[in-house]
Amino acid sequence: MQLPTPTFVTDTTIGLYIHIPFCESLCPYCNFFKHRHDPTSDSRSQLVQAIQQELIAYQTHYPDLTIQSIYFGGGTPSTLQPEHWLTLLNQIQSAWPLANTCELTIEMDPLHITPDWLAALEKQGPMRVSMGAQSSDATVLKHLGRRHTWSDVVTAVGRIRSLSTVSIGLDLMFGMPQLTPQRLAGVLNDYAQLGIDHVSTYGLTLEPGTPFYATQTTRSDDAMADDYDQIFNTLTAAGFDWYERSAFAKPGHASIHNQGYWQFRPYLGVGPSAHSFFQGQRFRTISQFQAYCQSPVRSVPKRPIDYGARFEEWLMVGLRTRAGVSLAQGQQWFGINLEENSSVIELIQSALLALEHGRLVATYSGLHVLDAVVEQIVFKAEPVSKP
Ligand code: SF4
Known part of the structure; x- marks a missing residue:
């Protein structure tokens, strides 16, 4: 699909x-x-x-x-x-x-x-x-x-x-x-x-x-x-x-x-060592002051987007927020139905995650162990690989 x-x-x-x-x-x-x-x-x-x-x-x-x-x-x-x-x-x-x-x-x-x-x-x-x-x-x-x-x-x-x-x-x-x-x-x-x-x-x-x-x-x-x-x-x-x-x-x-x-919105970082997330890719400027000042515009390597890595990152940064992550975005962006993920179901039963108005959120207890929560979900999820 x-x-x-x-x-x-x-x-x-x-x-x-x-x-x-x-x-x-x-x-x-x-x-x-x-x-x-x-x-x-x-x-x-x-x-x-x-x-x-x-x-x-x-x-x-x-x-x-x-x-x-x-x-x-x-x-x-x-x-x-x-x-x-x-x-x-x-x-x-x-x-x-x-x-x-x-x-x-x-x-x-x-x-x-x-x-x-x-x-x-x-x-x-x-x-x-x-x-x-x-x-x-x-x-x-x-x-x-x-x-x-x-x-x-x-x-x-x-x-x-x-x-x-x-x-x-x-x-x-x-x-x-x-x-x-x-x-x-x-x-x-x-x-x-x-x-x-x-x-x-x-x-x-x-x-x-x-x-x-x-x-x-x-x-x-x-x-x-x-x-x-x-x-x-x-x-x-x-x-x-x-x-x-x-x-x-x-x-x-x-x-x-x-x-x-x-929320995974794009941004450009300008100045030495600044990070960017733009057109789905992460890159950064050079971390040397003189080299940056002499040549602030450099080409950066472009690699295909790794949707598996992006999914894990999206989940980790999103679940740290009170709003959590959107189930619809998980489906549209990564082809993953989080509601059917068996780890998500178990984590909800353990009161570490909750479903709220079409979003998956971490409970207060879940926030304290988020690395383990995300690892458990990612282990059971298979994001689509896009061209
Ligand atoms: S060294 Fe500078 S950037 Fe780092 S914490 Fe101190 S004031 Fe902030």
């Missing part, structure tokens, strides 16, 4: 991710592609010019795109001068039409909320600012090598809040041995009291190649699961809805851009 081509292959309404790889200091747990920011060098101008070239190349090849969301991430995008950021935004806006609901997000350092940046943010109207606060606990912030204090975060939030149209999100990290349940309760209380709109949570992982890898430990898996329960219960009681395992938002503040990743 010939199935229709999935919309993740054909859709021309996309998210746009811009990677700015500079940071004021390098956190010892972080394995993102980044460099220490040197304000005396011309690296920011170099980067902006290279990103402009990459955008022009995409515009030339794909003039008919519509932009659903624009996300400046990093690194720390606010290491740019505000005028650099406005230049890139202007270029994007003149290259493609923006969807009516187009969402704009920038990740910022709490110490970068200057009058110049506030003026630039205000110029853009409704938008989102995400700050890597990570914690309110001074011991934890020191351990994580962060430059800011909680007082800096409070000041930054107050300044941004003066722009009534900006939605504010903070990151929250857990899993460090210093972050006992008592300390985590204090952190969660501080976050709940601050009047922010969104919280993204991250369990500490020790990544090879980082200073933490050789020298640190994390809390045990069981303790991390307890920490997550504490986070989930406190944030939901404080008026945040969870919409993905790690993402909590006040009503109306869920991230359209991140939901695009989880």
Whole structure:
């Protein structure tokens, strides 16, 4: 049976991710592609010019795109001068039409909320600012090598809040041995009291190649699961809805851009080391700053789409979300009737999955063991192989 081509292959309404790889200091747990920011060098101008070239190349090849969301991430995008950021935004806006609901997000350092940046943010109207606060606990912030204090975060939030149209999100990290349940309760209380709109949570992982890898430990898996329960219960009681395992938002503040990743909508990543998911394929730009700046437009290898791998990925990212995955999409995109999958039936009987309005969702217990759940389903499923 010939199935229709999935919309993740054909859709021309996309998210746009811009990677700015500079940071004021390098956190010892972080394995993102980044460099220490040197304000005396011309690296920011170099980067902006290279990103402009990459955008022009995409515009030339794909003039008919519509932009659903624009996300400046990093690194720390606010290491740019505000005028650099406005230049890139202007270029994007003149290259493609923006969807009516187009969402704009920038990740910022709490110490970068200057009058110049506030003026630039205000110029853009409704938008989102995400700050890597990570914690309110001074011991934890020191351990994580962060430059800011909680007082800096409070000041930054107050300044941004003066722009009534900006939605504010903070990151929250857990899993460090210093972050006992008592300390985590204090952190969660501080976050709940601050009047922010969104919280993204991250369990500490020790990544090879980082200073933490050789020298640190994390809390045990069981303790991390307890920490997550504490986070989930406190944030939901404080008026945040969870919409993905790690993402909590006040009503109306869920991230359209991140939901695009989880709903398998296409996006282009621009800037060094940026990932893309476009026309059903995943690819990334080069992870070397000078090489990227010298030649930002490179051909990337195109391989046939592996529908088996895509199915597993779709299931994993979809089941992490509160909305789960659509049964109709499973059928149309991968030729799989999830309702008849014997593993799905068993997992529903075990109360790890549930059916809700034509969708398959993970229960709260299922969310805690999602790797095993997905593995069990994939083992019994045979996605179609498309030409
Ligand atoms: S955690 Fe954020 S600020 Fe720290 S080094 Fe990584 S990207 Fe930079």
